[in-house]
């Protein structure tokens with residue numbers, strides 16, 4: 001079957017010139033006397049959508065309507081009405097949905113940031129109850145854009161719905177080897193563990209080890225530090241009492257590392273200790289104040305206002321004077 | 326310690342002010358003379374497009390290009406008599422995104438009587454699922470964006486009683502992540518646009534108590550880059566629409582002062598197209614009404630008093646929210 005939808009195709013026949021459509025009166029875009037109309041777009045587009053409007057109004061369920069929606073979807077995949085109507089036809093005609101999977105896959109690979117195409121894909125997988133091609137599809141999309149939100153959302157839905165967690169941590173690992181700052185991959189790591197083993201003591205120990213070694217590679221990595229903080233939410237002792245983390249943080253600081261994320265976590269460890277009555281004198285309000293000043297003046301100047309605000313709040317809570325007021 | 330930061334460099338001659346005349350012409354002409362193919366291509370977002378353009382004009386104290394009757398009449402014809410929902414334009418299916426946009430426009434012009442309000446209430450109510458979440462249309466896509474659209478729409482209509490608010494809050498709360506942010510669904514990655522939707526939702530429902538305020542404020546401040554612009558997720562490029570989403574979120578949290586306002590102002594002003602008018606996502610890109618309304622709104626939140634005050638929860642002129650006597654929750658400094 002020729003691909004009617006391609007503008008470059010010399011054989012493309014306008015719908016108004018196709019004999020099988022001669023019984024339909026095309027319906028031009030009628031914006032109901034709304035003055036903001038002025039239409040002069042390409043002939044193919046106008047031709048296709050004039051027939052599309054006509055056929056939607058008739059609610060016709062037919063092969064030719066299905067073919068028309070294919071052209072319409074190719075011309076404008078963001079048009080959600082086209083997809084909804086197409087699904088009505090697919091159901092009505094009891095079509096082979098595997099063919100439809102292939103069709104939408106092609107569009108997804110071209111238009112991977114479009115809500116409608118992914119939703120269409122999801123509905124098809126639901127109807128077929130066949131998730132076997134989804135991991136591959138999302139990997140294909142993520143290989144070109146590793147943070148594509150739609151692809152991740154689809155992948156999470158498939159994994160969760162069909163319990164396809166096996167091998168997912170390896171995939172995450174692969175992505176992190178490629179880009180250790182890939183926040184989507186770190187989030188996926190959390191998603192997998194949360195929904196499988198959970199953050200047991202043993203898993204927590206392993207994950208902390210893993211994360212610390214990734215941070216050691218590149219210390220200016222917001223995502224990895226956030227993940228570490230996420231892990232410590234599951235440590236009953238809190239942010240500032242994990243001996244492995246404490247040793248790591250102090251060693252890094254001693255080695256003159258001044259990553260803003262390192263200093264920021266020490267600030268929070270100090271505040272936690274102070275708030276809990278100051279069990280560990282190494283984590284004092286005084287140290288937090290000094291670190292905030294360092295962040296503000298030297299190591300995170302973009303966020304100077306934030307650190308000033310932090311200083312002010314430490315000052316008002318601990319009663320220590322700060323330069324803020 | 327050389328770190329490559331994904332960012333842009335601003336050029337020298339950045340406009341110092343909002344180029345009002347240019348933007349007003351840009352919005353008024355958008356879709357009229359200019360690039361008609363694009364206009365036709367975007368019929369699936371027509372009503373939202375009208376909301377962006379008309380809100381931008383109102384914030385700039387400019388009159389709309391059509392009479393309020395014409396605008397209202399168009400919206401009226403986009404309401405589906407069966408479901409009660411409003412579609413992006415004629416012959417399209419209703420969607421909650423356009424339903425909210427339509428209600429926002431009509432509230433702005435104090436002309437809700439143009440539509441069947443009870444129909445809208447019924448439509449929104451029917452989109453709520455047993456777990457409290459909302460779908461965007463009858464096909465069932467769930468997203469925290471739609472939770473925001475639902476409560477924003479109903480609160481503007483003063484009909485919050487139509488839905489199960491507690492369940493709706495439970496769902497949004499279940500989308501809170503370990504980094505303090507929110508995603509589209511439970512355990513989906515934090516994203517500034519969705520954080521705005523969730524904070525907007527919690528602001529409308531008066532439930533900001535479920536937020537990890539300090540943690541989230543820090544995450545949001547981390548979005549600011551050396552260029553002054555804000556991105557929507559770690560390691561992404563800055564973008565004017567994220568300036569709005571991050572900024573309105575920080576405003577709702579009472580932490581606006583944590584951002585470097587001057588650097589951000591400069592970035593947003595640099596995104597103006599000095600020739601055609603309008604704001605683009607980044608300096609030098611093609612402008613559009615979407616980034617124009619968010620650019621102007623962000624400048625309004627940053628205290629620019631040459632434009633009208635905008636409400637951070639609804640992204641509507643504050644005087645409209647005051648007239649409706651709505652008091653969405655905003656945390657104190």
Ligand SMILES: [Zn+2]
Pocket residue numbers: 564565566567606616
């Ligand atoms: Zn944008």
